Amino acid sequence: MIELLRQNIRLVAVIAVVVLLLVVNIFFLLQWQSAEGDRAKVEDNWKLVDTNLRLARAQYDLDALQAQKDQLSAKPQFPSELPIVDLITYVANGAPRLGVIITEVKPSASAGSETIGGRAYSAYKTQVTVTGTLSNITSFLKYIEGGPFNGIRIEDVSLSGSGQSWQGKFTIVVITQ
């Protein structure tokens, strides 16, 4: 048998090469088929993801949401922090202009909390005492309430006096977010 193989060594080599090539072909064929199967799965996944993207774009209209946010942001709301410098300057400037004298300013030691519309906000209270005529004190209150500050309220108003001599006590409440 070995002798026979030796005599037909070329034939054996050719058969070996053919068998080897066949094996390699089968190997690559299987790999290609497997890859084609994977590609089909990945293509299905791609279609799914593409559909999800279109759905997400349809569900979440970011431009519309941004426009809604901008619209809401433009509406008046409570200040995010206490406009302390602007407020005291505004109040201090208004007093001489409206003919009242501020005799006492007594801010609360700490900010309180107030629930408005179902949400808690910080409330900074400052008690102010002024003197002047009734008409001037009233104008001063109007001036504070009509100032460029959102979230300001006046409470605990108490005015007493007669003729041209009146004393007014009131609390300025500033609501902040």
Add this chain to the structure above:
Amino acid sequence: MNVEINLLPEEFRPRAPVETRTLLVIVLVLALAVGCYFLYQAKSNAKAEIADLEKNIAAVNQQIDTITRDAQGLTNSISTLKTVTRSYESFVASKITWGDALARVQSHKPSGVALGGLTQKGNTLEIQGTAGGTSSSFSGVTSYGRALDGDTKFTLAGWPTLKSATFSLTIKVAPGGGR
């Protein structure tokens, strides 16, 4: 038995023709080799396409995540802004502008009535003062009370009191007019 003797040197001898069987084997080997090449190429192309698709899928998934995250962020911001805006509108609607209210209280005051004190508690305002000092004192106070009650912003709360020309009137002030 014939013996074929060829005395020509080997290099001058004509070459033996290639056998058909050998030719077929060569063709077969070449065909198999070409098959190998094309199958390898096809597999490689499929793998490359898979890699491309997976890259695109990852990119699109990231895009979806970004859209969802941005939308969620915007939705949360909108929700917060809605609450804040609603709160502010509620604050303004319930606010009483006392400067305006006190100015109106003074504008309705009839002659013969002098104010001595104005005290606010919640939405009520107690007005104290003196009225005339004669038999017309109470009519001056009631006239003031009527004038105040006739104002759309005020409602007279109960009877006015009068003692030795000193009167007291309590009114409820309607909210609104705030900013």
